[in-house]
Amino acid sequence: xxxxxxxxxxxxxxxxxxxxxxxxxxxxxxxxxxxxxxxxxxxxxxxxxxxxxxxxxxxxxxxxxxxxxxxxxxxxxxxxxxxxxxxxxxxxxxxxxxxxxxxxxxxxxxxxxxxxxxxxxxxxxxxxxxxxxxxxxxxxxxxxxxxxxxxxxxxxxxxxxxxxxxxxxxxxxxxxxxxxxxxxxxxxxxxxxxxxxxxxxxxxxxxxxxxxxxxxxxxxxxxxxxxxxxxxxxxxxxxxxxxxxxxxxxxxxxxxxxxxxxxxxxxxxxxxxxxxxxxxxxxxxxxxxxxxxxxxxx
Numbered sequence: 001x002x003x004x005x006x007x008x009x010x011x012x013x014x015x016x017x018x019x020x021x022x023x024x025x026x027x028x029x030x031x032x033x034x035x036x037x038x039x040x041x042x043x044x045x046x047x048x049x050x051x052x053x054x055x056x057x058x059x060x061x062x063x064x065x066x067x068x069x070x071x072x073x074x075x076x077x078x079x080x081x082x083x084x085x086x087x088x089x090x091x092x093x094x095x096x097x098x099x100x101x102x103x104x105x106x107x108x109x110x111x112x113x114x115x116x117x118x119x120x121x122x123x124x125x126x127x128x129x130x131x132x133x134x135x136x137x138x139x140x141x142x143x144x145x146x147x148x149x150x151x152x153x154x155x156x157x158x159x160x161x162x163x164x165x166x167x168x169x170x171x172x173x174x175x176x177x178x179x180x181x182x183x184x185x186x187x188x189x190x191x192x193x194x195x196x197x198x199x200x201x202x203x204x205x206x207x208x209x210x211x212x213x214x215x216x217x218x219x220x221x222x223x224x225x226x227x228x229x230x231x232x233x234x235x236x237x238x239x240x241x242x243x244x245x246x247x248x249x250x251x252x253x254x255x256x257x258x259x260x261x262x263x264x265x266x267x268x269x270x271x272x273x274x275x276x277x278x279x280x281x282x283x284x285x286x287x288x289x290x291x292x293x294x295x296x297x298x
Contacts, residue, residue, distance in 0.1 A: 003034040007098035012061040015104030019134040023102035027076040028067040029176040034078045039087040088122035095127030102132045124290040151179035154250045161249040163260035165294040171229045180233040186219040186243035214238045245278035251284035258289045
């Protein structure tokens, strides 16, 4: 059985070349082939969801990538693919044949002031494989990153029901990088119970109790992954308040932040990302991996 490739989406921009470098490294770590794809914008009258093959030998963008990678002794087996269509519609579909899709946070199109391009947003929301979005340098994040030397992979853990695919991806990535894993388990604080007129006020909630309960729940969810990856040091960070803010702060000097994509709901069958994932994609300093739920979780 052949190994699925790591897919790098390029468009000639500096953002896409940074993403290409991340994809090359990811392919090496996985002993996987690299597939470099350039989606040429089709004619304005064509259907956006139709994928047309283009000649990869007659593509200045792919020529630039070939020159960029030329002469590297450690380059993985690389295939160059040219297609025509709308990138935001085409790339998520190509992810079905890849183990990972990597792209930059911004491309050549759209408004330069946007922090995240529409193609990156669509890929993170719709692709069937995990998607890594590599941000532009120079982003700033508020707060302080959890300290400590060495490589770090950060994962968002929902203490009320974690995403199995997200945790599995994060542990595997930490193992590949000889990195420690930081699991951020946010809990709501301050507690704001709903009260109707005339209701008795609820008892005072002790934050230490809530944090301890969060730690116990999260430890239980992490236990089977620790058993599978005993080589990965794990640091659990129960964190009060905004999950996105804690993950963005933890992205400072991190190798990668891993977050899950929303599961489909009965009354909302379309794919969604969720507000935390969206905020992390917009503001994280490090690359961000968005992991779709496993089939058993959908």
